[in-house]
Amino acid sequence: MIVNQFLVLAALLFSLGIYGVLVRRNAVLVLLSVELMLTAVNINLVAFGSMLQESVLTGQIFALFVITVAAAEVGIGLAIVVLIFRNRSSSNIDELDLMKW
């Protein structure tokens, strides 16, 4: 195994996530695409961690932190989406232009 195969796969997942964030209009689907990008970052972290073989295991520890923060982000994000849906009966991010100047 070379490290670049994992990096290329992670780059592919990350760019698919960028495409999803830019092209989707439903807020839940945008959050799903963000999860895709975070998964790509996790793959990068673990691959570099096992390439460097350090004693403090920084790659895996940071992957764990990313997983934790992603879980918190999904909880808060979905709560906000549900709240917006309750107030405006739509989760379409094009229509949420209240803060647009």
Next chain:
Amino acid sequence: MSFGDWITQSENIVFLVIALPMVAGAVMVVTSRNVVHAALTLILTLAGSAALFLMLGAEFVAWTLVLVYIGAVIVLFLFGIMITRAPIGRDAVRLDHRRRWPAALVAASVFAVIVTATSLAFPDTEIAEGVVRTDSIGEVLFNRFVIPFEVVSLVLLAALVGGIVLARKDPE
């Protein structure tokens, strides 16, 4: 290393067997017309990345990913979909923007830049074999990284409280 040398190693065949469904699942997540299918195909990608973590010897991270993501986050997403989109799959046109090529252009350029950079920086760097045991992760987590660990637990607590406060109905 040429592609012929690369593909003859058995572990790289395993890698391809895991990676190709992952990419297919990711493509389905960003293109699917059905919201529930998008959430379910994300499971494929996440399970594949857990399998890759097992290949890399990161067992604890792999099972944490299975528990937290596939067990909890996907269920949360399905709840969110059910709550916010009652007519699932009926108005399929509304899910995407009409013009997709600028987004595809941005994504393709990001991919090209990252792949060029990593291929130039790590052309043949091998990954050493070896499994990281869970007890060594715990030892590092509670010695070297104990303050970030506590901060992350505080973040989770804040997210818990925030989720409850946001989602409950106001008592009039």
